[in-house]
Amino acid sequence: MIPKELFATIRRLEIRTRGLVSNIFGGEYHSAFKGQGMEFAEVRPYQYGDDIRAIDWNVSARYDETYVKIFEEEREQTLMLLVDVSGSGDFGARGRFKRELAAELCAVLAFSAVQNNDKVGLILFSDEIELFVPPKKGRRHVLRLVRDLFAHDVHSRRTDLTVALDHVVHVLHRRSIVLLLSDLMTHGYEAALRAVSRRHDTVAFHLMDPVERDLPPVGLLDLIDAETGRPMTVDAGARNTRRAFAEAAAELDQSAEAVFRRLRVDRVRLRTDEDYVEPLVQFFRERNRRRSR
Secondary structure, eight states: OOOHHHHHHHHHHHHHHHHHIIIIIHHHHHHHHTTOOEEEEEEEEOOTTOOGGGBOHHHHHHHTSOEEEEEEEOOOOEEEEEEEOSGGGSOOSSSSOHHHHHHHHHHHHHHHHHHTTOEEEEEEESSSEEEEEEEEOSHHHHHHHHHHHHHOOOSOOOOOHHHHHHHHHHHOOSOOEEEEEEOOOOOOOHHHHHHHHHHSEEEEEEEEOGGGTSOOOOSEEEEEOTTTOOEEEEETTSHHHHHHHHHHHHHHHHHHHHHHHHHTOEEEEEETTSOSHHHHHHHHHHHHHHHHO
């Protein structure tokens, strides 16, 4: 039984996000992700007028006759939402928590997908796979995913992107859309991201809070590391402390930028203190322009 407060939260989120999908995101999602390519269906003997670029030379050599590949347009796709639920998601000093931003983004993206008759699945991860929901269609399924985003009892507060990305490789056997939602506060995931991006259309939504990159000068602060539970006291009034804090955050961001650029994987920065609608629409339109060239 869903608690009344959670039910009310999910209902409000459904109303807001379905409105955005109907008025804004449905068409943008369709343009950005639908018709991604052609899917191999079968081979048949070569006929006069066939494009010689479609010849399957391996099959032709095996049967001593010329065969061509036949492709069908991909009409139904799978969207897999890969969501970081580690401890650092429970932060949001000037707006909503990163986890709340992730939940709303997932709802918008999932409702956009089912409007286009796509399947949607969900993986929640920390440094382990917290929850895997196989892809399905329909509004009721999306509401189940949103409920899981809010109600799942997280087992670990640490982050390991490699665990999550490796799991994607094992559970998705045909080309899909993989959307990663994380604050990317970790290292060492490049090889796993490369493996996923080679097989699937992969996009990362980098969730950021400004205070994590620009410490306010408010004097002594008692902090707790969200992922390790380690307490610390920092002097936010000291210029050197704020500079070191900003440099560490910039280094992590630049490291992520280098990884995604090398792998040619899109990374969309979204802030907890700003509306995500405009940057998300800009990303969809820019992606559509690139694909149309």
